[in-house]
Amino acid sequence: MVDDSWRLPNLVQQLATNVHVPPSQYLLREDEPLGRDLVGTEMPEPIPTIDLGLLSASNDAGETGKLRSALQTWGFFQVSNHGMESSLIDSMMTASRDFFRLPPEEKRKYSNLLDGKHFQVEGYGNDQVKTHDQRLDWSDRLHLKVEPEDQRNLAHWPIHPKSFRDDLHEFTLKSKRIKDDILRAMATLLELHEECLVNQFSDKALTYARFNYYPPCPRPDLVLGIKPHCDVFALTVVLMDKDVAGLQVLRDGTWYRVPTVSNYNLLINVGVAMEVMTNGVFRGPVHRVVTNSEKERISLAVFYGFDPEEEIGPVADLLNEEQPARYKVMKTKDFLAAHYEHLSRGERLVDSLKI
Numbered sequence: 001m002v003d004d005s006w007r008l009p010n011l012v013q014q015l016a017t018n019v020h021v022p023p024s025q026y027l028l029r030e031d032e033p034l035g036r037d038l039v040g041t042e043m044p045e046p047i048p049t050i051d052l053g054l055l056s057a058s059n060d061a062g063e064t065g066k067l068r069s070a071l072q073t074w075g076f077f078q079v080s081n082h083g084m085e086s087s088l089i090d091s092m093m094t095a096s097r098d099f100f101r102l103p104p105e106e107k108r109k110y111s112n113l114l115d116g117k118h119f120q121v122e123g124y125g126n127d128q129v130k131t132h133d134q135r136l137d138w139s140d141r142l143h144l145k146v147e148p149e150d151q152r153n154l155a156h157w158p159i160h161p162k163s164f165r166d167d168l169h170e171f172t173l174k175s176k177r178i179k180d181d182i183l184r185a186m187a188t189l190l191e192l193h194e195e196c197l198v199n200q201f202s203d204k205a206l207t208y209a210r211f212n213y214y215p216p217c218p219r220p221d222l223v224l225g226i227k228p229h230c231d232v233f234a235l236t237v238v239l240m241d242k243d244v245a246g247l248q249v250l251r252d253g254t255w256y257r258v259p260t261v262s263n264y265n266l267l268i269n270v271g272v273a274m275e276v277m278t279n280g281v282f283r284g285p286v287h288r289v290v291t292n293s294e295k296e297r298i299s300l301a302v303f304y305g306f307d308p309e310e311e312i313g314p315v316a317d318l319l320n321e322e323q324p325a326r327y328k329v330m331k332t333k334d335f336l337a338a339h340y341e342h343l344s345r346g347e348r349l350v351d352s353l354k355i
């Protein structure tokens with residue numbers, strides 16, 4: 001029988017307690033396409049902060065201008081005054097930390113490997129290992145579909161800690177409002193009808209929550225927590241660890257260190273689907289996560305996508321004779337599959353969609 005046990009990745013949290021040197025699949029190579037220097041550079045300015053209350057209540061010129069500039073330069077920004085209570089943020093973070101602190105056998109109940117073998121998108125674990133020489137990330141994660149609500153797969157939703165499910169439900173509701181407020185402001189910037197972008201997300205649109213856990217790593221100079229990528233969906237709302245930094249963003253060939261955010265601000269990231277939807281006007285950043293030797297780090301990313309059966313392409317209202325479509329239209333589920341295929345080869349799907 002063929003031995004394909006190499007396809008089953010380790011749980012990094014367990015590995016981290018057992019090894020002094022990360023196994024070779026985790027180590028960056030000499031010819032790493034986006035460089036091996038993991039230290040990164042300090043950002044030349046603080047992360048742009050948008051007061052979401054002000055932006056959505058009054059389309060305040062100052063906040064709108066900040067949003068435009070943040071989208072044009074970095075493709076990400078933080079939001080303050082966003083309506084998500086700090087008590088909910090604290091509770092969600094504590095529940096996430098408590099989940100990853102459960103014994104391995106308890107977490108395995110939510111495994112993303114069906115029968116211990118077959119990879120599924122949802123659940124607790126790691127990326128699928130497709131090739132022998134695939135470089136692996138120094139992180140574990142819990143990946144859950146949160147919307148459409150009637151498609152939640154509760155078997156993957158932890159029952160310990162007790163507050164986890166309720167917190168995630170609340171978090172999802174509040175996060176959706178934040179996403180919609182941002183989409184309205186983006187539509188206004190594009191001189192579209194205010195609801196135009198919001199309406200692209202039907203009640204069958206997919207939303208995933210991904211809890212990332214980065215254990216301390218004995219060689220943070222040679223290992224990545226998450227490899228360079230662009231988020232594939234349209235928009236991401238990220239709750240970052242308030243004490244431990246790790247996210248880095250690529251701009252003009254330089255990797256910038258994103259500091260931790262304070263005051264319960266949330267980070268907003270533009271994804272690849274937004275680039276296609278806005279015909280290339282708003283583009284998201286390539287980013288990666290580095291580890292450190294002493295501290296664990298946790299983040300929660302909520303990804304907003306579309307109905308897998310619908311097509312994704314530039315919004316019709318943005319197109320005219322002077323501004324023809326710059327991207328081909330594709331069914332969302334094919335778009336997702338193709339994105340991951342390209343990513344595993346270190347390529348960008350959107351480049352192949354350009355007309």
Ligand SMILES: O=C(O)CCC(=O)C(=O)O
Pocket residue numbers: 210212226231238240246247287289298299301
């Ligand atoms: O951990 C972070 O700060 C970002 C995580 C991330 O980029 C992702 O989950 O796609």
Ligand SMILES: [Fe+2]
Pocket residue numbers: 229230231287
């Ligand atoms: Fe990401």
